[in-house]
Amino acid sequence: MAGSTALAALASIATVALVLVVLYRPFGDYLAWSYTSPKHWRVERVVYRAIGVDEGAEQTWRSYLRGVLIISAVGVLIVYALQRLQPWLPYALGLPAPSEHLSFNTAVSFVTNTNWQSYSPEQTLGYTVQIAGLAVQNFVSAAVGMAVAIALVRGFAARRSGTIGNFWVDLTRGTVRVLVPLATVAAVVLALGGVVQNFAGFTDVTTLSGAAQSIPGGPVASQEAIKLLGTNGGGFFNANSAHPFENPTPWTSLVQVVLMLLIPFSLPRAFGRIIGDTRQGLAIVSVMAILYAASFALLTAVESAGRGTAPELAGGALEGKEWRFGIVGSTLFATTSTGTSTGAVNSMHDSYTALGGMLPMLNMMLGEVSPGGVGSGLYAVLVLAIIAVFIAGLLIGRTPEYLGKKIGTREITLGALYILIAPTLVLAGTALSFAVPGVRDEVMATSIWNPGSHGLSEVLYAFTSAANNNGSAFAGLTANTPWMNIALGVAMLLGRFVPIVLVLALAGSLAAQDRVPTTAGTLPTHRPLFVGMLTAVTLLVTALTFFPVLALGPLAEGLMS
Template identity: 70%
Template sequence: MGAADIWLGVLQAATLIAVLVLLYRPLGDYMARVYTGARDLRVERGLYRLIGVDPSSEQTWRAYARSVLAFSVVGLLLLYLLQRVQQVLPLSLGLPAVPEGLAFNTAASFVANTNWQSYSPEQTMGHLVQLAGLAVQNFTSAAVGIAIAIALVRGFARRGSATIGNFWVDLIRGLIRLLLPLAVLSALALIAGGAVQSLSGFTEVHTLAGTAQSIPGGPVASQEAIKLLGTNGGGFYNANSAHPFENPTPWTNLLEIVLILAIPFALPRTFGRMVGDHRQGYAIAAVMGTIFLVSLVALSALELGGGGTATQLAGSAMEGKEQRFGILGSTLFGTASTLTSTGAVNAMHDSFTPLGGMMPMINMMLGEVAPGGVGSGLYGMLILAVIAVFVGGLLVGRTPEYLGKRLGPREIKLASLYILVTPTLVLAGTALSFAIPGIRSDVEKTSILNPGPHGLSEVLYAFTSAANNNGSAFAGLTANTPWLNTALGAAMLLGRFVPIVFVLALAGSLAQQQHVPETAGTLPTHRPQFVGLLIAVSVVVTALTYFPVLTLGPLAEGLVR
């Protein structure tokens, strides 16, 4: 790879940073107005009447949690049903019903904002299921994530309150005022860049090798826009954002990365505005940005340096990457997608160098908080901030306080339980896949393409992706099996909704407190020292939990080459 390509990659990263900086304030302020405004739009009032909701009434954290869970269960059942009756629906393209296990896995995946796909989309899902099922969940699961983050921010902002907002109002405002308008504009931009948008069926084309191939058209650009804006992931085609119908050119590649990061990086501004201190938002954004840049540099260096004899002899590690994006366009996309909960890919992570393939795993193991998924990244980082303040309080012998709220045993227990959920799911799922003889035999004979450390990495990546609601995969793993469909589906649902309950419980506990005045012993949470402490806590509390299993997979594979 030449110096010109490297400078082009640096220019792409610099352009991305500039765009995100420009969007930070206006988009963050707009989202704050969306969720704090007193007036409802006419279409919103109509929807409230339709579902029987009083927008002026607020909910306790328990009622808010029940609403989230009920809404998500209904979405899960409806999406499962759509897949099971696909063969009798319009625009099915002649495709059969989706099998039970795969239908459950897919329904769990899209409701949990994961978009893990154990199937080839263009050969499995008709246009109606894609539009009315998958795309709808792309919108609603993203809106749920933002609603949870806003509820937690209200917990910090309110004083002596028994309520944290109204889930239905937060959901509908997020859909109507934020996600739908941005998705329409983004889809139009992608169409202008060459992405496909139609309702056409399969088209026979002749390849350069002289063979015939059936390629479907479809509502690609519209689904692509919300899968990125909502940090959902997935794809209309099996090749995902490496497919030229989804991501045609280098500039659409950069646009897609902007769409992935725009809302998560702007939410700290929303947080700062709602708690009445923009410095707090800048501190959270600084932590997110620092981790992102370090991860990007590390992955780019590992891929540029090769990782084995074959890649070094070839001159670069281009296996699994698109020529039109190159190495740095691929590492930029991969870093953005795995540090958020997006899971979309424009290169095959399974084909990254051994240590390069470890970086997307570590990104997810961090909890996807830099900047994380829409909503989930902010509330995940705020949970880590609670832990960091607690650690800081221990160091100076003071009662920990954050944003005027005292962090007592209840708050720390809830934050700790939140942190423990995902590692438990990842490590237990991976261990069970190899510990139970019958399952191990099926995994090794059916699912794993490459035995040895890389095979362990494939399974570890799958459970890391599922439990963190990311959705990307090491492409060498065959996951459409009874065990993996069930286990990964359960990991996605538990990894999404158990932490959400802990977050809402924390929000309720904080909202009930009165404001605690700052004293000389209060830890300032807007200064560089706190930014550094929060970065350290983010790495130590999350990623280092997985170090032993990483030594058995990607580290073992990388160090022997």
């Protein structure tokens, strides 16, 4: 990595780190207060009355899960219906209804916090669908993720309790107290930075060369804010955050990076406050930070080296990157969007070098714990922490414990099933795309434009993104086909809700236990030794699962270049 690039990388990540460190304690404490305060705001009580909820009632994990599934199922139906009815809706901009399979994929995508887009947004969806459908789900799906994480934290904090909170209260508080006020402030900041916010529709202009062109407008800043804060990632425009109307300048790009990281990096502080030991939160956030920093450094180094005559003459692999962001601004954004579950892009990952394209893929394959999505990152790393203490318990011949709770057969079974879900979906989806004769013909003839190892990488990236609810894509893949829309939709559904079922069952199991006393044989889980162990377990348990298929895709392509 050249000296100037290294200096720019250090300056960028130091700026982001400084902002996050300053906000970690006050915002983390605010998050903890939001979910534990005994008082309900007036607007919250209005919501409870409207939906017929007793805000004082506690729920078992099964009742909590029913709430998650009900709100999500209703969301899928509403977003699907809005798309199919688009021609009759106001502000449809004259656009037709998307196909059945595309409408299914899009509805599932936004409800599962994935925001995978098999379409060009400005040419497919009008303002009503964007606002009443997609933007609403950006809030709801993010609030669901945070609620599930808080339920798991309560499981650790509870003693002999059969309940883990009230889903409807957690969902409302996450939306009203956290997401809405933050998104409002962020939208104003982005609008001041030049992000578009209007209802202008398409404006016909004549370019400098004399050609006619239609310039789209829209309520972009407001949707952009929650897209980033909620780690959703769906762009208002096809180019996503590489579009100048979504992300005009380097400083707005840096603001967007901070917005993506703010809640995931602050939730460990809330975790520590709720369980009564902030050192545990520091240990968790340290693991997240180590993985994030390592991924950013490696990706920047690979893209800066950029093998080949053209990249070397240009000073790095600049294909697919906006000049106003450069390599560092692009790799910082890519690391952030795939390390969280955001999936937004300010450069085209398909144009990265072979090894460079593999690193965002690895961020997702880690289970998105660096730092992960809002809520989903915290509960994923806590499951891995349970795996880590179980392994440590085997090494020293003791019953493993974590935060005063014994990790028995039920807990480790739920944890093991959790870490198997994403690899199963990714590898099965990729394999079926090439193994089933009729499907293979469609994928090879329509979806893949770059055959060989890179084509395999494109399909692998798509299923990795869907199963981990990320939403970013190798842009060279045409995904708007019946097979890809349906298969990716199923991967998104299972990748979101099967882990949630397991996490809530785990929360219920932990809540039913009493705390066991700390002894001389208890592994301290707030010290550097455990931080290193959890980091190693994250890498070994998750990333190595995918090594064989990576060897056929990006690794093979990288060795040939």
